[in-house]
Amino acid sequence: MPTALIPVPSRDSDPSEVAVSWRVLTDAGHRVVFATPDGAKASCDELMVTGEGLDLWGAVPALRRFPLLGRVLRADPVARSAHAALVDDPAWNSPIRWPEIDIAAVDGLLLPGGHRARGMREYLESPVLRAAVVAAFRRGLPVAAVCHGVLLAARSVDPETGRSVLHGRKTTALTWALERKAWQVARVTRFWDRDYYRTYREEPGQPDGYMSVQQEVTRALAAPSDFLDTADPVQRSGRVRDRLDDERPAFVVEDGQYVSARWPGDVHTFAKRFAAKLQA
Incomplete structure (x- = not known):
C-alpha cells in the first residue's frame, strides 16, 4: 500500500x-500520513x-451564522463532507511531528495550500519542510503541490544546486488573477480583516x-514561461469546481x-493524478 x-x-x-486529497487517496487504496x-x-x-465571517455582517456574532457570500466562497458540499469525515480519521488525529518526517519511509509527498497568514506562514517558512521537499525531489518521488503549496516547493532550494527544486520544471499555482x-472581494466584505x-x-x-503566489513562484523558475495558466474561460472563472x-x-x-x-476547484483532478503516480 503506497504511503x-x-x-x-x-x-x-x-x-x-x-480533505478532498485525503479522500481521493484513501479511496484509491493509499495510506495517508499527516x-x-x-x-x-x-x-x-x-x-x-x-463561510461565517466572509460577509459584511460577519463581525457581528448574532449575524455571522447566516452567511450569504460566505456560502459561495466557502468549501463546496463535497469538500465539506470530506472535511467532516477527515476530522474523525485516525491519521488526522495522530499526526507525526515535522522534525520526524522521513522521506525515505514514504512513497510520495503532497503539499496542500491555504492563504490565511495567521497559520500559513509557519508552513511556508519552515526550514524543516523545505528540506523534506528537497529530499523528495532528490529521491524522484511523486510530489504534488496545490495553491500555496507550490510556494513552499518554490522556496525549497537544493543546497547542491543553489536553485529551487522547481527550477527547470513546468508548474502552475494560485494565479494572481x-x-x-x-482579495478584492474580501477587502469590502471582510473590511475589518x-x-x-x-x-x-x-x-x-x-x-x-509582487508578493503574489504566482509572481514569487515564477521568480524561482528557469524561465517565466515555465509558469503555466489556462486561457479557458471556464477554468479561469474561479466559479466552477471540478468533481x-x-x-x-x-x-x-x-x-x-x-x-x-x-x-480548490482543481483538487479532485489534482489528487487523482497524484494517486495514479503513487500507484505506478
Whole structure:
C-alpha cells in the first residue's frame, strides 16, 4: 500500500485541498500520513469550512451564522463532507511531528495550500519542510503541490544546486488573477480583516502583485514561461469546481513525477493524478 505524506500547519490549511486529497487517496487504496509542527491535531481554516465571517455582517456574532457570500466562497458540499469525515480519521488525529518526517519511509509527498497568514506562514517558512521537499525531489518521488503549496516547493532550494527544486520544471499555482479577485472581494466584505486572502503583502516600492503566489513562484523558475495558466474561460472563472467525474473545470500541470494545481476547484483532478503516480 503506497504511503503519501501530507504536512500541514497547525491551523488555517485549506479544507478542500486537504480533505478532498485525503479522500481521493484513501479511496484509491493509499495510506495517508499527516505531519504537523508539534504532532498535535491540526485544524483547517474555519472560514473556508463554514463561510461565517466572509460577509459584511460577519463581525457581528448574532449575524455571522447566516452567511450569504460566505456560502459561495466557502468549501463546496463535497469538500465539506470530506472535511467532516477527515476530522474523525485516525491519521488526522495522530499526526507525526515535522522534525520526524522521513522521506525515505514514504512513497510520495503532497503539499496542500491555504492563504490565511495567521497559520500559513509557519508552513511556508519552515526550514524543516523545505528540506523534506528537497529530499523528495532528490529521491524522484511523486510530489504534488496545490495553491500555496507550490510556494513552499518554490522556496525549497537544493543546497547542491543553489536553485529551487522547481527550477527547470513546468508548474502552475494560485494565479494572481484568482488571488486578486478573492482579495478584492474580501477587502469590502471582510473590511475589518482586509488582507484575509493575502498571505504576504507588497512592501513599499514593490509593484502590484509582487508578493503574489504566482509572481514569487515564477521568480524561482528557469524561465517565466515555465509558469503555466489556462486561457479557458471556464477554468479561469474561479466559479466552477471540478468533481471526480468531471475534470472539465480543472487545470492541472504534470511534469514527470511532479503535479501542480491552482486552487480548490482543481483538487479532485489534482489528487487523482497524484494517486495514479503513487500507484505506478
